[in-house]
Amino acid sequence: MKIRVFVSLREGVLDPQGKAVGHALDSLGFKGLGDVRISRVIDIEAPQGTTEAEGLKLGEAMAKRLLANEVIEDYRVETSA
Amino acid sequence: MKIRVFVSLREGVLDPQGKAVGHALDSLGFKGLGDVRISRVIDIEAPQGTTEAEGLKLGEAMAKRLLANEVIEDYRVETSA
Numbered sequence: 001m002k003i004r005v006f007v008s009l010r011e012g013v014l015d016p017q018g019k020a021v022g023h024a025l026d027s028l029g030f031k032g033l034g035d036v037r038i039s040r041v042i043d044i045e046a047p048q049g050t051t052e053a054e055g056l057k058l059g060e061a062m063a064k065r066l067l068a069n070e071v072i073e074d075y076r077v078e079t080s081a
Numbered sequence: 082m083k084i085r086v087f088v089s090l091r092e093g094v095l096d097p098q099g100k101a102v103g104h105a106l107d108s109l110g111f112k113g114l115g116d117v118r119i120s121r122v123i124d125i126e127a128p129q130g131t132t133e134a135e136g137l138k139l140g141e142a143m144a145k146r147l148l149a150n151e152v153i154e155d156y157r158v159e160t161s162a
Contacts (some may be wrong), residue, residue, distance in 0.1 A: 006122070021123065021147070028146055030139070034126025041087070041122055042102065045115025058111070065109055066102070 008039035089120035
């Protein structure tokens, strides 16, 4: 089972990395683009025999503890077989 | 319209960032986890009036030109209204 944690900056929080990518794309000739936002996806192979419910709970715990900075980031957890 | 580009390391390519997160999770008490892989998601606001087909083509061009390093990374492009 795979646990997937999406981590993205909250609305309204400045994304300096996204800004840099946006400027780079513009200078490469991609004109007229709007906002650019960058998120992370962390895929984790769960321990053998983990159920879906356990996987979601484990993902939540890992996100809160390490993977997401809840002051400026939101996260979402998914599982897949 | 939003263009979403998923960029992930190819199968078989070592993910040092993923390894580091895996070790950190283990030291925080999350035992028995398998492989950890980290990918990027880049969301780009397309220029006004971009059609879906144009959005996909634009996403491909931006991925090839800047967003993905095709030597070690795969990418996938999606659009959403």
